[in-house]
Amino acid sequence: MRWLELYRQRVTTAEEAVKVIRSGDHVWIHSGCSNPEELISAMVARAGELEGVEVSHILTLGHADYVKPQFAKSFRHRSLFTGANVRDAVNEGRADFVPVHLHQIPRLIYEGILPIDVALIHISPPDEHGFCSYGVEVGCTKAAAERAKTVIALVNKRMPRALGDAFINVSRLTHVVEVDRDLLEIAMAAEVSDTSRAVGQNVAALIEDGSTLQLGIGEIPDAVLLYLKEKRNLGIHTELFSDGLVELVETGVVTNEAKTLHRSKTVAAFVLGGKRTFDFLDNNPFVEFHPNDYVNDPFVISQNDKMVAVNSALSVDITGQVCADSIGRDIYSGFGGQVDFIRGAARSKGGKPIIAMPSTARGGKVSRICDALPEGSGVVTTRADVHYVVTEHGVASLFGKSLRDRAEELIAIAHPEFRDELRAAARRRNLL
Numbered sequence: 001m002r003w004l005e006l007y008r009q010r011v012t013t014a015e016e017a018v019k020v021i022r023s024g025d026h027v028w029i030h031s032g033c034s035n036p037e038e039l040i041s042a043m044v045a046r047a048g049e050l051e052g053v054e055v056s057h058i059l060t061l062g063h064a065d066y067v068k069p070q071f072a073k074s075f076r077h078r079s080l081f082t083g084a085n086v087r088d089a090v091n092e093g094r095a096d097f098v099p100v101h102l103h104q105i106p107r108l109i110y111e112g113i114l115p116i117d118v119a120l121i122h123i124s125p126p127d128e129h130g131f132c133s134y135g136v137e138v139g140c141t142k143a144a145a146e147r148a149k150t151v152i153a154l155v156n157k158r159m160p161r162a163l164g165d166a167f168i169n170v171s172r173l174t175h176v177v178e179v180d181r182d183l184l185e186i187a188m189a190a191e192v193s194d195t196s197r198a199v200g201q202n203v204a205a206l207i208e209d210g211s212t213l214q215l216g217i218g219e220i221p222d223a224v225l226l227y228l229k230e231k232r233n234l235g236i237h238t239e240l241f242s243d244g245l246v247e248l249v250e251t252g253v254v255t256n257e258a259k260t261l262h263r264s265k266t267v268a269a270f271v272l273g274g275k276r277t278f279d280f281l282d283n284n285p286f287v288e289f290h291p292n293d294y295v296n297d298p299f300v301i302s303q304n305d306k307m308v309a310v311n312s313a314l315s316v317d318i319t320g321q322v323c324a325d326s327i328g329r330d331i332y333s334g335f336g337g338q339v340d341f342i343r344g345a346a347r348s349k350g351g352k353p354i355i356a357m358p359s360t361a362r363g364g365k366v367s368r369i370c371d372a373l374p375e376g377s378g379v380v381t382t383r384a385d386v387h388y389v390v391t392e393h394g395v396a397s398l399f400g401k402s403l404r405d406r407a408e409e410l411i412a413i414a415h416p417e418f419r420d421e422l423r424a425a426a427r428r429r430n431l432l
Contacts, residue, residue: 003130003170010176014042017152017175023050025117028109028144029057032270033184033278034122034137036154037062038177043120047074056114058105058140058334059083061184067095078114080105080140081334082325091330099325099378102239102337103296106143119148123168124159131167135159136183136271136278138166138289139239150174158182160278164267164288185274188243189219195358196223198392203310203356204228206388206395210258211352212304214238214341215245217272220312220356228253235259237304239295239337241268241287246280261303262288269295296337301344307351309341313381313389314361315368318407318426320383320398322355329376342385346399352388355381359391359415367418369410371425389413407431 021027021043030036043053044065055066056078066075067089077095079086081102089095100108108114121141124133132155134141145151145168153173157180192200200223207213207228212235215221225244228234235256236245248254249266256264266287271277281287294300301307313322314332325334345351357368369391373379387399389410396409407426411419426432 003126007126007130007170007173007176010173011178012175014038014177015045017177018042018046020150020152020174021046021050021053021118024052026054026056026115028116028119028141028148029055029060030121030137030141031058031060031139032137032272033061033186034135034141035060035062035184036120036122038179039120039152039154040065044071047071050074052076054078056080060085061186069094079334081336082331087332097331097334099335101296101335101340102292103298103340105140106291106293109140109143109147116144116148118150118152119144120152120154121145122154122156122159124161125155125157126170127161130170132170133159133161133163134166134168134289135162136281138162138164139269139292142166142168142291143293145172153177154179156181156183160282162281162287162289163283163285164290165294166289182275183278186217186272187274189222192219192223192226195392196220197226199356199358199390200224201227202390202392202395203354206352206354207231207308208306209233211235211306211308212237212259214307214309214345215242216240216311217242218312221310224310224356233258235304236266236268237261237295237301237307238267239269239292239341241266241271241273241277241281243273243277246277249286260305261300267295292337296340298340298344298347301341302347302351305349307345307348308354309345309352310354310356311338311342313355313357313368315370315373315377316355316357316389316410317370317373318410318422318431319403320386320389320406320410321373321379322381322386323373323377324380326376326378328374335380339381339385342381346385346387353385354388354390355386356390359393359413364415367414367422369414369418369422371422404431
């Protein structure tokens with residue numbers, strides 16, 4: 001029980017633990033529902049003593065006070081996926097955005113391109129062998145904890161013990177702060193709109209029995225899940241495990257029996273969900289968590305036959321270019337795993353890479369299918385990568401199609417009020 005002695009020696013308060021953070025350090029913060037809020041608050045409370053601390057993470061829930069203007073000299077955030085709590089700071093120039101595929105982030109960490117001095121992590125209590133689970137986010141935090149010089153762990157009695165490649169030994173923990181509180185949660189859409197239901201139904205029609213799925217979070221993926229209840233022997237290989245998947249498992253829709261990689265296992269990298277999902281995942285051998293450099297590797301993804309990847313977009317031009325990270329010049333989110341899974345599904349035997357979205361935005365005032373992406377928009381998924389685009393008005397099949405064919409397919413699934421305008425634009429470009 002040597003590990004237990006080590007563990008007890010390292011238990012302290014959040015305020016004491018974060019005293020190891022020095023000016024100029026690079027700090028990693030555990031992502032998603034694992035946001036270690038007590039450690040963040042204690043770090044920010046030291047703002048007057050610190051200068052030039054770089055804080056890196058993917059999407060986090062909860063507060064991100066280190067991006068507040070009054071702390072600009074103390075902290076600068078490096079966003080690897082921009083969530084609502086840091087979006088203003090990125091677009092106002094107080095934080096930095098890194099466009100990067102999700103599967104490559106652990107590589108940035110391991111190779112020192114993204115250095116980590118201190119990792120603030122949120123984990124389960126140790127088991128009888130001295131191993132703690134990373135819980136609901138293994139993703140990129142495992143790499144950060146393995147490379148960090150100092151690991152400060154918030155050990156929470158309510159963190160589920162996720163299984164898979166998801167553990168850290170007590171010997172790696174420099175400081176331990178014990179808590180007993182609920183995790184941060186993100187709920188499914190309270191009500192799925194008629195438009196999203198129509199998109200979901202069109203996507204579900206493309207999904208065959210025995211397919212392996214990757215789904216994101218939000219109203220569109222929630223809507224897709226509504227129309228999968230009659231499917232059979234579905235599998236899951238996804239970066240994100242969400243609440244809706246639990247029902248598909250419990251009703252027998254998801255069995256993983258037809259998978260060609262990790263047969264009988266659901267594979268994921270992190271969870272964005274609520275307590276029901278956390279309870280379902282606790283010590284559940286049906287689900288394996290792995291880091292993003294494995295889960296999101298397109299060559300790993302492609303080993304699943306009939307891999308179906310469903311991802312969203314902010315806008316798609318009439319040649320098939322997809323913008324998913326920005327609205328014009330303003331950064332909205334990030335690359336995430338969209339391209340990872342689109343390319344993985346494209347390489348899969350019988351795979352289907354799908355971009356799904358409502359046909360309009362801003363209450364119907366703007367067409368998401370456009371002549372050209374808004375000025376300054378980033379292309380996340382290239383037109384050569386896009387196979388299917390789905391809206392509430394149908395399915396556009398683009399793989400192997402010419403620009404002329406693509407324009408016709410995409411205009412046909414645009415909102416009817418914008419089709420004449422799009423046809424006129426296509427004619428000016430000699431596409432029709």
